[in-house]
Amino acid sequence: MATARLARHCHALVALAGATIVLALMSAPAVASPPSLQTVGATGGLVTGTWSLPSGVRAQFFEVAKYPDVNVYGYFRQKLVRPEDPLAQPRDPLDGAESQVRFGVLDSSQTSLTPADPTPPLPAGVYYVHIAGHDACGACPAIEFSATFEINIGPDGNSISSKVVAPGTGGGVVAGDRTPPVAQLRYSKRQDIDKLLVRGRMSEPGTLTARAVVDVGGLLAKIYTFRPRTRKVSGGVLAKLPLKVSKKKKRALKRAMRRGKRLRARVSLTATDRAGNSITKHGTIRLKR
Numbered sequence: 001m002a003t004a005r006l007a008r009h010c011h012a013l014v015a016l017a018g019a020t021i022v023l024a025l026m027s028a029p030a031v032a033s034p035p036s037l038q039t040v041g042a043t044g045g046l047v048t049g050t051w052s053l054p055s056g057v058r059a060q061f062f063e064v065a066k067y068p069d070v071n072v073y074g075y076f077r078q079k080l081v082r083p084e085d086p087l088a089q090p091r092d093p094l095d096g097a098e099s100q101v102r103f104g105v106l107d108s109s110q111t112s113l114t115p116a117d118p119t120p121p122l123p124a125g126v127y128y129v130h131i132a133g134h135d136a137c138g139a140c141p142a143i144e145f146s147a148t149f150e151i152n153i154g155p156d157g158n159s160i161s162s163k164v165v166a167p168g169t170g171g172g173v174v175a176g177d178r179t180p181p182v183a184q185l186r187y188s189k190r191q192d193i194d195k196l197l198v199r200g201r202m203s204e205p206g207t208l209t210a211r212a213v214v215d216v217g218g219l220l221a222k223i224y225t226f227r228p229r230t231r232k233v234s235g236g237v238l239a240k241l242p243l244k245v246s247k248k249k250k251r252a253l254k255r256a257m258r259r260g261k262r263l264r265a266r267v268s269l270t271a272t273d274r275a276g277n278s279i280t281k282h283g284t285i286r287l288k289r
Contacts, residue, residue: 035052207230
């Protein structure tokens with residue numbers, strides 16, 4: 001009798017232990033599966049490389065930069081202030097030395113870069129390379145990065161050496177993200193009204209929206225609004241956003257300029273990340289016809 005009771009207790013303990021293990025596995029955080037970058041080289045100033053893709057991971061893009069520093073999402077920083085420069089105290093965190101020098105979109109199943117890829121050759125120097133992939137795992141970050149390789153390109157454009165300098169990193173949306181992205185607005189201060197253009201970038205993936213308005217003062221004061229332009233962008237990539245206005249409004253603005261009006265377009269750039277956080281930059285462009 002005692003033996004039968006002991007056996008039942010043992011079976012119950014085994015079942016409880018099994019259930020505990022299953023629950024622990026179910027509650028454990030998903031493990032990232034970034035691309036596995038295996039070799040990096042250069043031929044004629046063009047970066048080459050090979051990598052493998054884990055099950056459920058699609059290739060997304062590659063980045064080449066002058067510095068290995070990445071932001072919290074794993075992207076190479078587009079602009080970076082080197083800590084050894086004590087005089088560099090910019091107001092905008094994106095100010096400083098250019099870091100990212102190449103960015104290219106990959107086919108979903110692509111596992112190599114070859115010299116035939118349509119990118120300009122790089123001058124001699126030391127660069128850093130990694131590959132971004134998209135993981136189908138629902139709880140994983142949307143974008144994950146391979147290990148970062150350092151590559152030394154010689155004067156002839158061919159690689160001298162390469163080595164791993166940093167492990168892979170995860171990207172995508174961070175749970176509970178309440179921090180707006182860093183954004184940069186670039187433009188020429190004097191532009192033709194027919195070719196109004198601004199450039200922008202943000203520190204993480206999201207959307208850029210450019211807007212412009214022109215206030216014609218005087219007795220017949222009127223505000224003319226250009227059509228907004230929105231683009232989805234990757235982190236650190238400089239995007240062009242041309243701004244257009246209807247033909248009727250353009251004719252009215254040109255008539256005002258012929259009468260001697262000095263018109264200025266007030267432009268704005270709103271950067272919104274994938275968590276919904278946004279920031280807006282403003283500028284003024286003098287118009288010419």
